[in-house]
Amino acid sequence: MTQIDSISLDLDLQAIRSQFPILSRTVNDKPLVYLDNAATSQKPQCVIDALSDYYSRYNANIHRGIHTLAEEATLAYEATRSAVQEFIGAASAEEIIFSRGTTEGINLVAYTWGRQYIKAGDEILISGMEHHSNIVPWQILCQEKNAVLKVIPVSDEGEISIEDYKNLLTEKTKLVSIVQVSNALGTVNSVKEMIDAAHAVGAKVLVDGAQSAVHLDIDVQALDCDFFAFSGHKIYAPTGIGVLYGKKELLESMPVFHGGGEMIKEVTFEETTYNDLPYKYEAGTPNIADTIALKTALDFIQTIGKAAIRKHENELLTYATAQLEGIPGLTIIGKAREKVSLVSFIVKGIHPQDMGILLDNLGIAVRTGHHCTQPLMKRFGIPGTVRASFALYNTKEEIDILIAGMYKSIKMLS
Amino acid sequence: MSQQSILEIEKEIIEDFALFDSWEDKYEYIIDLGKKLPALEEEYKVTDNKIKGCQSTVWLVATQDNGRIFFKADSDAVIVKGLVSMLIKVLSGHRPEEILEAKLDFIREIGMMTHLAQTRSNGLLAMIKQMKNYALAYQTIQGLEKK
Numbered sequence: 001m002t003q004i005d006s007i008s009l010d011l012d013l014q015a016i017r018s019q020f021p022i023l024s025r026t027v028n029d030k031p032l033v034y035l036d037n038a039a040t041s042q043k044p045q046c047v048i049d050a051l052s053d054y055y056s057r058y059n060a061n062i063h064r065g066i067h068t069l070a071e072e073a074t075l076a077y078e079a080t081r082s083a084v085q086e087f088i089g090a091a092s093a094e095e096i097i098f099s100r101g102t103t104e105g106i107n108l109v110a111y112t113w114g115r116q117y118i119k120a121g122d123e124i125l126i127s128g129m130e131h132h133s134n135i136v137p138w139q140i141l142c143q144e145k146n147a148v149l150k151v152i153p154v155s156d157e158g159e160i161s162i163e164d165y166k167n168l169l170t171e172k173t174k175l176v177s178i179v180q181v182s183n184a185l186g187t188v189n190s191v192k193e194m195i196d197a198a199h200a201v202g203a204k205v206l207v208d209g210a211q212s213a214v215h216l217d218i219d220v221q222a223l224d225c226d227f228f229a230f231s232g233h234k235i236y237a238p239t240g241i242g243v244l245y246g247k248k249e250l251l252e253s254m255p256v257f258h259g260g261g262e263m264i265k266e267v268t269f270e271e272t273t274y275n276d277l278p279y280k281y282e283a284g285t286p287n288i289a290d291t292i293a294l295k296t297a298l299d300f301i302q303t304i305g306k307a308a309i310r311k312h313e314n315e316l317l318t319y320a321t322a323q324l325e326g327i328p329g330l331t332i333i334g335k336a337r338e339k340v341s342l343v344s345f346i347v348k349g350i351h352p353q354d355m356g357i358l359l360d361n362l363g364i365a366v367r368t369g370h371h372c373t374q375p376l377m378k379r380f381g382i383p384g385t386v387r388a389s390f391a392l393y394n395t396k397e398e399i400d401i402l403i404a405g406m407y408k409s410i411k412m413l414s
Numbered sequence: 415m416s417q418q419s420i421l422e423i424e425k426e427i428i429e430d431f432a433l434f435d436s437w438e439d440k441y442e443y444i445i446d447l448g449k450k451l452p453a454l455e456e457e458y459k460v461t462d463n464k465i466k467g468c469q470s471t472v473w474l475v476a477t478q479d480n481g482r483i484f485f486k487a488d489s490d491a492v493i494v495k496g497l498v499s500m501l502i503k504v505l506s507g508h509r510p511e512e513i514l515e516a517k518l519d520f521i522r523e524i525g526m527m528t529h530l531a532q533t534r535s536n537g538l539l540a541m542i543k544q545m546k547n548y549a550l551a552y553q554t555i556q557g558l559e560k561k
Contacts, residue, residue, distance in 0.1 A: 028437070351491035353469040354445075358493075361437050369469040383490060384469060412442055413492060 009308045016304070017393050019044040030363025033398045038183050038211060038342050038389035039367055040233045044300055047236060050293040061285055063262055077288055080295035081278070084243050087298050088209075088228060089219035094277040095251065097244040098291055102210040103133040105229030105244030106177070108281065109206055110137035112254040113227075114175070120146035123172040125165075125203070127189070128154040128379055129182040132372045134208045138177060148172075154379055158185040158334035166197050173203040180212035184371040184387065185334025186317075186342040188216070195225050204250070210234060214391075215313065215340045217306055220245050232290065237297035241290035244281070251277050258283035309392045313341040316390040320399045327406060333385050342389035344371075347406075350413050352384045358409035359386075364402055420512055423504045424520035431524040440525070441493070448496030454488035465540045470494045472541050476548040482507050483552055485545060497526060497538055505545055510553035514546055 017023050020042045025032050034042060054076070060069035062077050078093075085093045099105040114137075118124070124138045128151050142149045150173075152165050169176075176198040180191050195205045209218060209230035220228050227250075232241040246254075256263060256274055261284040265273040274280050301309070320343050324330055329348035346352065356368030369384040370377045377384055388402060418426075434440045458475045465472045470491035477484050485506045489495040504520065505513050521527055 351470060353491040354493045356469075358441060361441070383471075412438065413445060 009305075009311045011304065011308055011312050011392060013312075013393070013395055017395075019046070020393055021045055021048070023393060027363040027365070028361050033362075033364040033401050035388040035390065035394065035398065035402060036365045036367045037391035037394070038234070038371075038387065040239065041214065041236050041391050042393070043236055043238065044297075046300055047238065047293050047296050050296040051238060051289050054289045054292050059289075062288055063279075073288055073292075076292045076295075077286070080291050080298075083295040083298045087218065087302075088213070088230075088243075088245055089221050090245055091221055092248060095245055095248050097246065097251070097278050097281045098286055099229070099242040099244050100240055100287070101231035101233070101242035102208060102229045103231075103242075105227075105242055106133055106206065106208065107137045108244055108257050109227050109229075109246070110141045112257050112281075113204070113250065114138075114141040114145075116253075116255055118142075118145045118147050118174055121172065122147040122174045123150050123170065124148070125150050125152060125168055125173055125176045125178075125198075127152040127160050127165075127178055129158070129160070129185060129187060129373065129376050130177070130179055130208070131183055131210075132374070133210075134177055134179060135375070138175075147174075151375075152178075154376065157336055158182065158187045159336045160187075160189055160194075162190060162193055162197075165194060169197055169201050169203065171201055173198065173201055175204050175206065177206040177208065179208040179210070181209075181215065181340055182334065182373075182376075183211045183342075184344055184373040184376055184385065185336065186339040186344065186389075187334055187336035188212070188338035188340055190338075191225070192223055195223055199224065212340075214301070215306070215310055226250055232294045232297065235297055236300055237294040238290040241287050241294050248277065251281070256283075257281055260284055262286070304392065310340070312392055313390050313394075316394055316396065316399060317341055317343065319396050320388060320390070320402070323399060323403045324406075327403070327410070329410075333380055333382065341391075342387055344385040344387045346382055346385050347410060350410065352386045354413050355386050355406070355409050358412060359402070359405050362401070362405040362408070364405050366402070417507070420504055420508055420516045424518070424523075427500060427504070427520050428523045444496035444500075444526075445492050446496070447499040448489075448492035448494070451488070451495055451499040451502070454486055458486070459488065465544055472498060472538070474541055474544055476545070476552075478552050481556065482509055483513060483549055485548075487541070494538060497521075498541065501538075501542065501545065510549040510556065513549035514553065518542065 022042045058069045058072040060073040062074040081093045081096045084096045090096060118141055124142060124147060126134060126138060138149055150168050152160050152168055154160060178189060178191060178194055181188050191207050198205045204226040206227040207225045209228050213230035214235040226247050228245040230243055233239040262279045263275050263283040265275050324345055331346050333344045352368035356366060359366055367387040371387060454473050459473050463473045463475055465474055470489055472487060472489045475486045485502050487498045487502060489498055
């Protein structure tokens, strides 16, 4: 790396932090240290303003109104679709379906593509590190269709062995649904290799990008995944808005999901014809304000640059890992070679919830528990972990506060 | 010795907590209560006695003697166990109707409501509900026996 590159990749942390109003609040009389970004990120002022601006200036229902406000709202809404297309490298805007979030995106695929194409005896492959949203919809589908749900094992380090994965792939495998970055371990999976192997046996692949979209450069065409789902709220956008990407020919071949509103072309009591993509999957009045603010969040990320964000977050991860490893009795859960932005751990003799409660009293927000990955916790034989997850606005000083807080909590609990 | 009412025990706990200057003192006291609460015998740590929260698990056992209900409990998290210990101190040994009427305002008064209000994060609210369910069940049984 040249000198110029390294300068351009350094974030002006104070300038960034000042854009997030919540970071200046106190919690339990202490300055907030927010390390629960894998659950949801905080929002910059520009995203908050985008919401307020929509409701103050041009709140209107979209796509059908003839008046100025409807036109402005429609344009802003559709501008987000184009921004998302660019953000994930989709071939066309028609492949971008707005959902409530990752969970709804996955469910949409399970209930439409799954209902149409999965038959008795077919196999769906997921991994042992999936969160419940990427387990339960497939379980429901398999029960309904008498299909088989197979699970790729996770190693002690928190990785998936490509060998194990390929051994599970058969001609019966119709779908692989895999998380790109684990929310509980931070593991980055080699999804490109997995997608190629799945396609070789004729299976489709859904990539759960809930934790990856904010950190990694996403190019769905380069990945060649069939579906990609992510949530807005984990990438500095509001809650309640997410994206399901699907290859056009697949989305066109699938049956509809919800009925009503924008998804229709013509309705009689005898028959309904459905709208074209992407509207076919966007029934009812959509989440207009949050969708519009999603573009603001994507612009915010693009302005800073994912490379700079990743560099900063990786520095925080390396720093936090080294500090945590110095704490007696502490074990890091998930030591994959490729990790991003979070560290999960347990401390011998201490329940994660107790640690979380005491840290909260110090103003430190971490996640404790099973992180909606109960089968993964069972695999490691633990009730849960403490998880510190980092965003672009976190600092090394905050990690120092976390470490000091942990020493204090351990002393109180021992 | 006459038995203290639920309200009297709550009042004592509130007075104890008023002595603490800092949150650390308060939590050290609760942690200490958690450590002192005898572990539940393994035979009772079965699914039927489990009250599952999102994060920690509470086991609760109720018995009755002479019209009064006695509770024993355990948890895998020590702060929850300390809070549980206080609930047992307040509710155990009382008649079903007293338990059913108890509003347990002391939890809010000592500043612990936050850890109870997070309904999915622990089994405590569920435990209070379960304690009251036992009380209701015993009350019903007593009513039937009188008939």
